[in-house]
Amino acid sequence: MRTSRAEHVIRNLAAVLAVAFFLLPIVWLFSTSFKLQRDTFQLPPLWLGFEPTWNNFAFAINQIRVGQFVLNSVVISAGTTLASVVLGTLGGYAVARSRLRLMSASSYFFLVLLMIPPVAMLVPFYLIMRDLGLLGTYLAVIILDTVYNAPFVVWMMSNYFRSVSTEMEQAALVDGASHFQAFAQVALPLALPGLIASVLYCVIFSWNDFIFALLLTSPSTKTVPLAIMGQFSTAQLQWGYMAALSVFAVLPMLLLALALNRYFVQGLTAGATKG
Amino acid sequence: MLAPVLIFVLAIALAPLIFSFSISLTDYRLTDPTQAKPFVGLGNYIKAFQDKAVLETLWNTVVFTIGAVTSQVVLGMALALLMAGETPFMRALRSVAILPLALPPLVVGLVWKALYNPQFGPVAYYLKQIGLSVDRGLLGDFNTAMAAVLLIDLWQWTPLLMIIFLAGIKSLPGEMLEAAYVDGANRLQAFFFVMLPMLLPVLFIGVLLRTMNAFKVFDIIFATTGGGPGNATSVLNFHIYKVGLTFFDMGYAAALANILLFMIGVCSAFYILLLRRQRAAESL
Numbered sequence: 001m002r003t004s005r006a007e008h009v010i011r012n013l014a015a016v017l018a019v020a021f022f023l024l025p026i027v028w029l030f031s032t033s034f035k036l037q038r039d040t041f042q043l044p045p046l047w048l049g050f051e052p053t054w055n056n057f058a059f060a061i062n063q064i065r066v067g068q069f070v071l072n073s074v075v076i077s078a079g080t081t082l083a084s085v086v087l088g089t090l091g092g093y094a095v096a097r098s099r100l101r102l103m104s105a106s107s108y109f110f111l112v113l114l115m116i117p118p119v120a121m122l123v124p125f126y127l128i129m130r131d132l133g134l135l136g137t138y139l140a141v142i143i144l145d146t147v148y149n150a151p152f153v154v155w156m157m158s159n160y161f162r163s164v165s166t167e168m169e170q171a172a173l174v175d176g177a178s179h180f181q182a183f184a185q186v187a188l189p190l191a192l193p194g195l196i197a198s199v200l201y202c203v204i205f206s207w208n209d210f211i212f213a214l215l216l217t218s219p220s221t222k223t224v225p226l227a228i229m230g231q232f233s234t235a236q237l238q239w240g241y242m243a244a245l246s247v248f249a250v251l252p253m254l255l256l257a258l259a260l261n262r263y264f265v266q267g268l269t270a271g272a273t274k275g
Numbered sequence: 276m277l278a279p280v281l282i283f284v285l286a287i288a289l290a291p292l293i294f295s296f297s298i299s300l301t302d303y304r305l306t307d308p309t310q311a312k313p314f315v316g317l318g319n320y321i322k323a324f325q326d327k328a329v330l331e332t333l334w335n336t337v338v339f340t341i342g343a344v345t346s347q348v349v350l351g352m353a354l355a356l357l358m359a360g361e362t363p364f365m366r367a368l369r370s371v372a373i374l375p376l377a378l379p380p381l382v383v384g385l386v387w388k389a390l391y392n393p394q395f396g397p398v399a400y401y402l403k404q405i406g407l408s409v410d411r412g413l414l415g416d417f418n419t420a421m422a423a424v425l426l427i428d429l430w431q432w433t434p435l436l437m438i439i440f441l442a443g444i445k446s447l448p449g450e451m452l453e454a455a456y457v458d459g460a461n462r463l464q465a466f467f468f469v470m471l472p473m474l475l476p477v478l479f480i481g482v483l484l485r486t487m488n489a490f491k492v493f494d495i496i497f498a499t500t501g502g503g504p505g506n507a508t509s510v511l512n513f514h515i516y517k518v519g520l521t522f523f524d525m526g527y528a529a530a531l532a533n534i535l536l537f538m539i540g541v542c543s544a545f546y547i548l549l550l551r552r553q554r555a556a557e558s559l
C-alpha cells in the first residue's frame with residue numbers, strides 16, 4: 001500500500017510530537033542544571049532564554065564531592081556487570097545447547113527469579129550482611145545486584161544462542177575441540193550482539209539501582225542516586241544543585257544509550273522474531 | 276557451564292528467601308532491645324489479611340500493574356507502527372525516543388515531581404493556561420495521584436516496548452501484508468488480522484517484561500509521593516519497605532514479602548503456561 005505525501009508529513013509530525021514528549025523532561029533537567037536559583041522558579045518556564053551558570057556544577061563537585069560517588073557507582077556497576085555477564089553467558093549457553101528437557105525449561109526458572117520483589121530479598125539479605133560484617137561494602141551491593149542481573153543475562157543469552165546456527169560449533173567439535181573451546185571460539189563471537197546487549201542492560205540497571213544501594217551502602221560507598229536523594233531531602237532544596245548532580249548520573253547512561261541504541265533489542269526478541 | 280550461575284543464584288537468592296520464611300513466623304522487631312523473637316506461627320499472615328493498609332496497597336499494586344502494562348503496550352504498539360519507517364529522519368527520532376529507559380528511575384521520579392509541582396512546575400503552569408487548576412498538584416490530589424505516577428512510568432518504559440515491537444514488525448514477511456491488501460483488506464483489518472497474530476511472540480515478551488517490573492515499582496514512588504496522599508499510591512512493595520526498613524517490624528515485613536512473592540509466582544506460572552502452549556503450537 002503506497003503512502004501519500006500528506007500521510008508522510010502527518011506521520012513525521014506525529015513522530016516529532018511523540019519524541020518531544022520523551023525528550024522534554026530530559027531537556028528540562030539539563031537546562032535546570034545551568035540555571036541560577038532565581039530562574040528555576042520563573043513562570044512561564046524558561047526553557048532557553050536564561051543566563052547560564054556553572055555554579056551548580058561547581059557546587060556538586062566542590063561541596064558535595066560528587067567525584068567520590070561517581071567512583072562508587074563505577075565500581076559497583078563494573079563489578080556487577082562483570083560478574084553477571086560471565087555467570088550469565090556461561091549459563092545461557094548451557095541452557096540453549098542442552099538436550100535435556102529440564103535444562104532447556106530452566107530458562108523459565110531464571111525469569112521467575114527476576115520477579116522476586118527486591119524487598120523480599122532485602123530484609124533477610126540486610127540481616128545476613130549485617131551478621132557477616134559486609135554491610136556498607138561494595139561487595140554487598142554487587143552480590144545483590146548480580147542476583148538480579150545474572151538471571152536476566154542467562155535468559156537473554158539463551159535466547160540469543162538458540163537463534164544462532166550450531167553447524168560451525170558441531171564442525172569444531174568433530175575436529176576435536178572441547179565444549180568450552182566450541183563455546184569460547186565459535187559460539188561467543190557469533191553471539192557478540194547479544195553479549196553487547198547484556199553488558200548494556202547490566203550497566204544501566206546497576207548504575208541506576210537505588211533501593212539496594214540505599215540499604216546496603218555506607219557514607220563512603222554511596223552511589224550517585226543516593227547523593228541526589230540526599231540533596232533532595234535537605235531543608236533548603238535547590239533544584240539547580242539537584243539537577244547538576246543528576247546530570248552526573250544521567251549523562252553517562254544517555255551517551256551509552258545513544259552509542260549502542262541498535263543493541264537494545266538484541267537478545268530480548270531473539271527467540272521471538274525470525275531473522 | 277550452568278553450574279556456576281545456578282549455585283550462585285541459589286545460594287544467594289534462596290538462602291534469604293528461606294531465612295525470610297522463618298522470620299515471617301516470628302514477631303521480630305529490630306527496635307526491641309531484648310531481641311526476643313517469639314514464635315507466632317501464621318500470626319503475621321493472618322494479621323496481613325485483616326490489615327486495611329495491606330489490602331489497600333495490594334489493590335493499588337493491581338491497579339498500577341494493569342494500568343501501566345495496558346497503557347504502555349497500546350502506546351508502544353502505536354508508536355512502533357508510526358515510527359517504523361526507514362528514513363534517516365525516523366531513525367534519528369527513534370534513537371532519541373529510547374533515551375528515557377536509560378535514566379535512573381529515581382531521577383525520573385524527581386524530575387517529574389518538579390514538573391508537576393503546583394507552584395512552579397511547567398506541567399501545572401501549562402494546565403492552568405488551558406484552564407485546569409491543580410491547587411495541590413497532580414501528585415498531591417487523592418484523585419489524580421495514581422494517574423500522575425502511571426504517566427511517569429509510561430514516560431520511562433513505553434520506549435522499551437516500542438523498540439521490542441519494532442523488532443517484531445521489521446521481521447514480518449512483507450508478502451503477507453501485500454496479499455491482505457490485494458485481497459481488499461483495509462489498514463485496520465490488515466493490522467488486527469494479519470500483523471497482530473504474527474506479532475504475538477513479541478507482544479508476549481513485552482507484556483512479560485513490563486509486568487515483572489511494574490509489580491516491583493519502587494523508586495518513582497519513593498521519589499514522588501512516598502505512597503501518599505493517604506495511601507493513594509502506596510503499592511505493596513513500597514508498603515513492605517516501610518514496615519520492614521523504617522518501622523523495623525521484620526517478622527511482619529517478611530510475611531508481607533512472602534505474600535507478594537506468592538502472587539508473583541502465580542502470575543508467572545500463568546505466563547509460563549501460556550508461553551509453553553504457544554511454543555508447542557509453533558512447533559506443530
